Amino acid sequence: xxxxxxxxxxxxxxxxxxxxxxxxxxxxxxxxxxxxxxxxxxxxxxxxxxxxxxxxxxxxxxxxxxxxxxxxxxxxxxxxxxxxxxxxxxxxxxxxxxxxxxxxxxxxxxxxxxxxxxxxxxxxxxxxxxxxxxxxxxxxxxxxxxxxxxxxxxxxxxxxxxxxxxxxxxxxxxxxxxxxxxxxxxxxxxxxxxxxxxxxxxxxxxxxxxxxxxxxxxxxxxxxxxxxxxxxxxxxxxxxxxxxxxxxxxxxxxxxxxxxxxxxxxxxxxxxxxxxxxxxxxxxxxxxxxxxxxxxxxxxxxxxxxxxxxxxxxxxxxxxxxxxx
Amino acid sequence: xxxxxxxxxxxxxxxxxxxxxxxxxxxxxxxxxxxxxxxxxxxxxxxxxxxxxxxxxxxxxxxxxxxxxxxxxxxxxxxxxxxxxxxxxxxxxxxxxxxxxxxxxxxxxxxxxxxxxxxxxxxxxxxxxxxxxxxxxxxxxxxxxxxxxxxxxxxxxxxxxxxxxxxxxxxxxxxxxxxxxxxxxxxxxxxxxxxxxxxxxxxxxxxxxxxxxxxxxxxxxxxxxxxxxxxxxxxxxxxxxxxxxxxxxxxxxxxxxxxxxxxxxxxxxxxxxxxxxxxxxxxxxxxxxxxxxxxxxxxxxxxxxxxxxxxxxxxxxxxxxxxxx
Numbered sequence: 329x330x331x332x333x334x335x336x337x338x339x340x341x342x343x344x345x346x347x348x349x350x351x352x353x354x355x356x357x358x359x360x361x362x363x364x365x366x367x368x369x370x371x372x373x374x375x376x377x378x379x380x381x382x383x384x385x386x387x388x389x390x391x392x393x394x395x396x397x398x399x400x401x402x403x404x405x406x407x408x409x410x411x412x413x414x415x416x417x418x419x420x421x422x423x424x425x426x427x428x429x430x431x432x433x434x435x436x437x438x439x440x441x442x443x444x445x446x447x448x449x450x451x452x453x454x455x456x457x458x459x460x461x462x463x464x465x466x467x468x469x470x471x472x473x474x475x476x477x478x479x480x481x482x483x484x485x486x487x488x489x490x491x492x493x494x495x496x497x498x499x500x501x502x503x504x505x506x507x508x509x510x511x512x513x514x515x516x517x518x519x520x521x522x523x524x525x526x527x528x529x530x531x532x533x534x535x536x537x538x539x540x541x542x543x544x545x546x547x548x549x550x551x552x553x554x555x556x557x558x559x560x561x562x563x564x565x566x567x568x569x570x571x572x573x574x575x576x577x578x579x580x581x582x583x584x585x586x587x588x589x590x591x592x593x594x595x596x597x598x599x600x601x602x603x604x605x606x607x608x609x610x611x612x613x614x615x616x617x618x619x620x621x622x623x624x625x626x627x628x629x630x631x632x633x634x635x636x637x638x639x640x641x642x643x644x645x646x647x648x649x650x651x652x653x
Numbered sequence: 654x655x656x657x658x659x660x661x662x663x664x665x666x667x668x669x670x671x672x673x674x675x676x677x678x679x680x681x682x683x684x685x686x687x688x689x690x691x692x693x694x695x696x697x698x699x700x701x702x703x704x705x706x707x708x709x710x711x712x713x714x715x716x717x718x719x720x721x722x723x724x725x726x727x728x729x730x731x732x733x734x735x736x737x738x739x740x741x742x743x744x745x746x747x748x749x750x751x752x753x754x755x756x757x758x759x760x761x762x763x764x765x766x767x768x769x770x771x772x773x774x775x776x777x778x779x780x781x782x783x784x785x786x787x788x789x790x791x792x793x794x795x796x797x798x799x800x801x802x803x804x805x806x807x808x809x810x811x812x813x814x815x816x817x818x819x820x821x822x823x824x825x826x827x828x829x830x831x832x833x834x835x836x837x838x839x840x841x842x843x844x845x846x847x848x849x850x851x852x853x854x855x856x857x858x859x860x861x862x863x864x865x866x867x868x869x870x871x872x873x874x875x876x877x878x879x880x881x882x883x884x885x886x887x888x889x890x891x892x893x894x895x896x897x898x899x900x901x902x903x904x905x906x907x908x909x910x911x912x913x914x915x916x917x918x919x920x921x922x923x924x925x926x927x928x929x930x931x932x933x934x935x936x937x938x939x940x941x942x943x944x945x946x947x948x949x950x951x952x953x954x955x956x957x958x959x960x961x962x963x964x965x966x967x968x969x970x971x972x973x974x975x976x977x978x
Contacts, residue, residue, distance in 0.1 A: 362699045362732045
């Protein structure tokens with residue numbers, strides 16, 4: 329009766345692909361005007377959205393469609409992890425050129441579905457349009473117990489500064505990818521971290537549950553860009569020790585340190601802990617390293633202390649889509 | 654301390670512009686990783702997202718930035734109206750070329766803020782990136798009493814079919830705009846309807862409250878495209894009377910009828926009512942005309958009956974971004 333137009337065919341393909349990933353809290357209504365979702369009582373809702381665009385966040389000829397599907401959801405879910413919440417569902421806004429509606433689209437959906445399953449975040453709805461270059465906007469809805477969210481603004485002078493995992497590997501992976509020819513294969517640890525980041529959901533939730541973190545955010549744009557944001561929100565400064573940074577073993581000395589300071593896309597958690605609570609923090613959480621990298625200061629400068637004890641201001645060297653035009 | 658980069662400057666401009674539009678249910682956190690929102694107990698959450706893109710949904714040289722700001726939110730909120738819900742907050746995903754970050758951006762925000770205030774839908778967060786052509790994706794979060802949402806799938810054979818307002822005026826306005834030179838001014842009623850649509854929130858909520866509508870959706874792509882969607886979801890057909898359509902007085906005879914059947918962007922409500930309940934439906938709701946245009950049938954065809962009593966299948970002539978490539 330109604331012609332099977334391209335938009336309908338794409339939506340049908342999404343519905344088929346995601347029909348097995350469901351949630352009782354969601355009355356799935358991909359075919360309706362909107363989705364209906366039952367929030368849990370006593371909880372508040374976390375809302376976040378994130379762009380993932382061709383040319384800015386990924387390159388069509390270099391980033392595999394499967395990794396694009398995984399990463400666009402994983403990085404949006406990372407904002408939920410950064411507050412200590414649990415992801416529940418997501419909305420998918422897709423702007424695609426016709427050339428990406430065939431095999432690329434099917435592979436993209438495969439990566440997206442894997443992320444959806446592993447991160448416990450079901451597809452609730454979306455919208456599709458056409459555009460010369462692909463643009464993906466993901467909205468994630470999460471939950472956590474009312475009043476328990478850890479914000480960027482909670483850091484106080486004297487709090488100790490921690491990061492999870494290793495810093496700079498995703499940036500190293502991006503550089504490897506840019507030196508390769510054609511489509512990247514995650515053949516190195518660094519490249520895998522660039523293509524398939526893992527939001528630190530369990531750690532974020534645990535820090536909230538134990539009431540350990542006073543402020544928290546995820547590292548998406550690099551420590552030298554993100555730390556000033558946390559400090560600005562908290563109206564404090566920070567001093568970090570360059571030698572304490574959990575640098576990657578995949579690069580050497582000064583290069584590894586620069587990657588750790590300025591490299592983006594790691595999606596590790598940056599958080600502060602009261603000095604008296606710091607002993608309750610393990611060195612590892614479920615295998616993930618937790619590293620004390622510095623301290624929050626009343627003086628609102630962001631300083632980095634080098635090996636030789638010298639202190640210099642930390643210059644922001646991270647990611648800003650508009651600055652790099 | 655931190656350089657005022659372009660992205661930060663745009664976000665700061667959004668924050669200033671929207672600082673007066675607040676909600677107690679929302680802990681605004683434009684500066685944080687995500688927004689926090691308190692759902693009301695006994696309610697369910699409605700989630701929807703909508704694209705509004707340059708070249709597909711608006712033309713830079715023709716559609717005023719103020720109207721782009723208004724319409725991108727109004728049309729997304731219309732999906733909430735279509736379920737009978739109340740909009741609460743929205744997330745703004747903006748992809749902009751550098752050339753639109755100056756005066757255009759300020760004017761866009763003015764239109765967006767007016768819509769935000771009038772529709773009772775506060776800004777909860779967002780993300781900005783750059784892109785050669787502007788792309789806007791809006792996610793709206795709404796609420797309604799648990800179990801009360803009116804879906805597309807509730808129409809039963811014998812139910813009567815209604816629409817609100819007048820059909821085809823927005824399409825007429827678009828055609829006027831395309832014949833003008835340069836930037837459109839809403840100097841005609843039709844153009845005003847194209848540029849500044851009003852989602853039928855009060856009507857949708859009233860139909861839910863009175864339990865009158867069995868199925869409902871908003872008319873975004875034109876009756877001949879949207880009615881088959883409602884029928885498909887309900888697994889029914891429909892017969893409409895061409896003469897009964899609330900055509901615009903701004904066009905003549907057959908032209909007005911074609912506009913009413915196929916014109917998009919009206920954002921009126923299409924809904925079904927049990928025959929026995931139809932007498933409880935007024936001819937006007939708060940000044941807005943409600944018109945009985947046909948009936949739901951068991952036979953799954955979509956038919957239109959002409960003046961002379963002749964019946965023909967209704968061919969879909971509405972909007973599909975991919976078909977028009």
